[in-house]
Amino acid sequence: MPLSLHDLTFDELGRLLADDGLRPVHAGTLWNALYFRAETDLLARAEREDWVPPLRRWLAEKTGPGGEYFIDHLAISSHIPSGDGLTQKYLLRLQDGQEIETVIMGYPGRYTVCVSTQAGCAMGCVFCATGQMGFVRHLRPGEIVGQVLHAQRVLRAKGERLRNIVLMGMGEPLHNYEQVMKALGMISDTRGCNIGPSKISVSTVGVVPGILRLAEEGRPYNLAISLHGSTAEERAALIPANQRWPLSDLIAACHTYGEKTGRKIFFAWTLIAGVNDTPAHAQRVAALLQGLKAHVNLIPLNETAGFAGRESAETAANEFHAIIQSAGIPCTIRQRRGIDVAAGCGQLKAEKTKKRREAALPVTAPVGLHLKA
Template identity: 35%
Template sequence: MKKELFGLSLIELQELLVAAGLKKFRAAQVYQWLYQKSVTAFDQMRNLSKADIAILEANFTLLPQQLKILREQVSQDDLTRKVLLEFPDGNSVETVLMRHDYGYSVCVSSQVGCDMGCAFCASGLSGCIRNLTAAEILAQVYIFNSMLVGEGKQVSRIVVMGSGEPMLNFDAVIGALQFLHRENTLYMSYRNMTISTCGIIPGIEKLTQLGLPINLAISLHAAEPELRTELMPVNKGFPFQDVIQAAEAYVGYTGRQVTYEYILIAGKNDSPVAAELLANHLRFKHASVNLIPANPVPEKGFERPSKKVVEAFLKVLQKHKINATVRREMGKDIDAACGQLRARFAQEQQD
């Protein structure tokens, strides 16, 4: 049975290649092709002999090469590209490439599906099927990086904000981020990495202890206990007041300001009173607020508020000197919300 090479350290790669009959120095060459040049097929590694390539192909596999793009959508402005990737076991996740004026970022999933049950999100419609491995998280970055490398560009930022709760797959997520930070891979700065959580306090505490300057984003979406529990059942186990306290400890240890994500849902959490409550909880905190007009999710029946309502909410926060912005929308025309593309594809397969 062939062994998977993608995601291994250089030492692990050396051990496997030597055992297969290759010279030790070949591992460094393969490693460079995979993680610096983003080549995803052995026969494209031009400084390897045909005999060595034959040994590699007979004994090993490369995960990015095995990924199947089930569906791909590109926004009309060509700034956002979203793919539904199928892994060899048949499970699929969504991954998004976004082009900004400062570079390219990839939003990756950390789980197949999600168990958080947030009322506004399509990711959890079928629950969490399984955690992704560190290699599967990395592959989502490299599938896009392989497209960019021919243009002399590469992914410079990663956001773990796709399907799944990253803190419930902590080791794999951190393993993938640490891998991308290595000098002999993409050498991506930790400051260009963001982990988004629903507020799993033990995960926030573990991240705090690591002391890495990774950006922390917390999905808040309501500052009233009963409403947040309605929207986000995780609030029962981890009340948002305790989450904010854990986030402040993270700020104190890493010096990184925390971003609070707040999806504005028409008639639910978008009133001036709701804005006042949010401001009260975040006043004097090392925090910024990212307001996100809801992407319509037909399965959930939620609608986005009007532009006027959004602006009124923002003004309340600014009046209280809360650093707040309205998220620049990208990919609105291509099933932009997490889980929408996967849910749509699954429904089509059933019909």
């Protein structure tokens, strides 16, 4: 099976070239083209820049049609710009036909890309469109990196620069730990993309072994935890993974993480009307996070067809915010982005899958029949 060059670290790329009879020094030329230039046609760049003949011959032989290697230039299945003029939602197609979502979000003075780490998700969060569609497979490092390179090309075309990366798209990053950490190492490499670790956030629903591993390995990325419930029962109703990693274990892991790293933890709280948005909920959250270097991000619910919950009223959100703040915990109500293009995690793919299924149904299909897309 062909190997993606985007799956390789700088050192692995050098060893691959050496094994193929080339000088490892050529890894610098390739790495620059792959990650700094975000090149989609290596052979064309090699010809334009007159790379050394051995490297050009290697590219022609190894990366051409039927070659041993390829690059992860993800094809665009759908692209929908938001009416806010700041958000662009992409459905990107992988080599095996699977599709993942990537969202570019503009803020004053900066751009952020929201990246997927899995096709689908095994965590099953009831209010999340990705969780509703189930797990398909993990992404390779190159498929994660490929989303960042796509965002860089889009932004460079209009004279802008990518500043931040959030792993808050489709999938649970800590369920795909090895591939995600390898991808982030390549993305933050100063010889290529050079996105600093402080500009990268890894989001999790609370995979406790992954959180502890981040702490043990001293990973320098920001940690964001999807909390959403202030008691074990409340959280389990929204996040089934709470049954495997209970709230008490999660908070204990957060304390361990904080003690070992000294880093702040960002806690995401999706506000759902009448479910978790009351003053009592806010007071329990404040008590739960005492002793942690924490910041709470309040997120208005992105409503999906598979979940009956509704977005909280602005007054409820403001009161929740005030209670958290008064407890001495920094709290922000997150700006909404791209709601008109279903920019919430999994929503665009879910909508496209629904349309495919409807198109495939015969006119006389009985009620309740579902065909796989």
